[in-house]
Amino acid sequence: MHGQDLIRTVVGIVGNVISGFMFLSPTPTFVRIFKNKSTEEFHPYPYLACVMNCLFWIFYGLPAVHPDSTLVITINAAGLVLELIYLTIFFKHTTKKNRLIILSVLAGECLLLAGVAALTLHCFHTHEKRSMVVGIICCVFGIIMYASPLSILWKVIKTKSAEFLPVWLCLAGFLNGVTWFAYANLKIFDLYIAIGNGVGGALGLIQLIVWTYYTMKEKRRGPKDDKAGEVQLQKTATNV
Template sequence: MVPDLIRNVVGIVGNVISFGLFLSPVPTFWRIIKNKDVRDFKADQYLATLLNCMLWVFYGLPIVHPNSILVVTINGIGLVIEAVYLTIFFLFSDKKNKKKMGVVLATEALFMAAVALGVLLDAHTHQRRSLIVGILCVIFGTIMYSSPLTIMSQVVKTKSVEYMPLLLSVVSFLNGLCWTSYALIRFDIFITIPNGLGVLFALMQLILYAIYYRTTPKKPSTTGPHPRSRIRTSSYQPSPPSPRAPASSPLSARTTTSMAAMSPSISRLSHKLA
């Protein structure tokens, strides 16, 4: 009774952390929306997570593995969130990425349909259904947790953690740790293996982040003063004008010229009168 209570509590905590994990890429997708471009971001991890969520929802259904409602709820929520992410990624990708995503999504849908039909028609006990779907969950859960390896290789190559969000790595580590604990309380190997690997891969991401954080190019600050306000004000001040004789106006100049021209005539007139 006590182990079941502890397991349920750990499962609820795992649901909360997993919800945070599903939401942790929100800043990344907000950036994609603002830039209207996916740039060098990869959809691999989100495609793998989508398939993983579909498998775990199927695994947790009462017709496959009873008493696993906590597995169904969080993976059902994750399924919706990942679908939203992939829609955004698809909208802002180039034709090559769109084609690739379309092929992968169609393959995943056909695969899930085949699994559901095969399990429900050929496996007639909970134990057998749990075994088949559980093995698939281990395989694709491992793929999901290892999908950041492509991002990790990019980090090593570029010596930049720009495309490996720290929040996603931290929450992945906590999520894997929580669900591994959940699976060990009432041992479930199908939950233990992928989540144990998830802890390992997330730890590797955190180590890489610590190594390459300082070599990541810093973005120019957009919060500083306006560029014009940084222009140094000139210290030049005009010196006071030196004393000069007042300038003649055009009218006075013309008057002076006319008087000068009239002077000879006045002199001759005075001479005649004399």
Template sequence: MFLSPSPTFWRIIKKKSTEAFHPYPYLACVMNCSLWIFYGLPMVHPDSTLVVTINSAGLFLELCYLSIFFFYTTKKNRWIIILMLLVEAVVLAVLVVITLVCFHTHHDRSMFVGIVCVVFGIVMYASPLSIIRKVIRTKSAEFMPFWLCLAGFLNGVVWFIYANLKSFDLYIATGNGIGGLLGFFQLCVYGYYTLTASRRASEQTDAKPGDVQLTNNAPTKRPPV
């Protein structure tokens, strides 16, 4: 999932522009990875090595993507990225302090941080929908990140299965289960508008040039003198 935006950023680098792409999915992913890393630490939820290692790799990749986006995007988007990262850092710091000061058992800490992770995980999975209004208005899914939507769907399914393997983890199962459904919805939207665009292009191609030429060359009546 974390590698799925690579084609989008290769396009950004080649065109030296972020075009109509949004930074919101990558900002949401940074916050989500940071929270899950904290959730997987021994002081909160012991024996969560996979959660920490995978999300650490994801955090590194998302920061790389944001650096590329920041370099090629507009001044407005740069301010959005800076402000959102500052807000995320403050929110994370507040959550860490509340968790360590107000909760004193693994169960209580896991519950508190787990609920927050579920909320931000759903925000991450839903973040590609930030472009949905443009997709509906233009009837084109060109700027909808297909690979991110597909990876989000598959990632949600796999983590949901993982949450049910050894011992049921309610927070991983809930966040990723809903995330898988959101990913499926995004794929449906992408597929619908892609097929619609292909159908329109096919209808334009199938138009008979001879009919158009005859129409253009048809004689017009002169007004009476």
């Protein structure tokens, strides 16, 4: 194995580990959901987006589409299993509206994958063309997955609280994007992995900045609010 091959393999393994961390990062959120028996203000969109992303990257990594992509298949297969477990827990403890959304989106994702797979395998007969078609779709859904935590961004800005922004998912998304972007630039440049994960890393960074800003702002505001409350309590006691 040449030096660059070895480096690419090592980076790919590191990418698998970080991707595993990304897929495991929602665990604290789902422990909270399980304990409270409620999904509160959490959204199912990040997990639905992850399912779609994993499905298409598994298809992309198949020998019939893009040979020598075992590491891409293994981590996304593991991620798919975890995301389906998360959605099962979410489905059990959420509202009827969210349950309908989950079922509808999952059905649509399966139909879309089936359609793309049939079109790709029957209409394109070289690995290059198949990789291009599926790779472009993977880029789109990869970016959607990385951007999905932003679905709660308006609530974060409105409430000035980052409580419901999944910080561990944002951090893992940032690290995952950076690592796989590096992987795509080693030895044989993979445009589709590079674009999807490059944009994903940037989106993860933006989410971390938003989380840090509102978390620090809330911490700075906390002591002042407590002190103001104590002063008001003293005044009330004096008036009594």
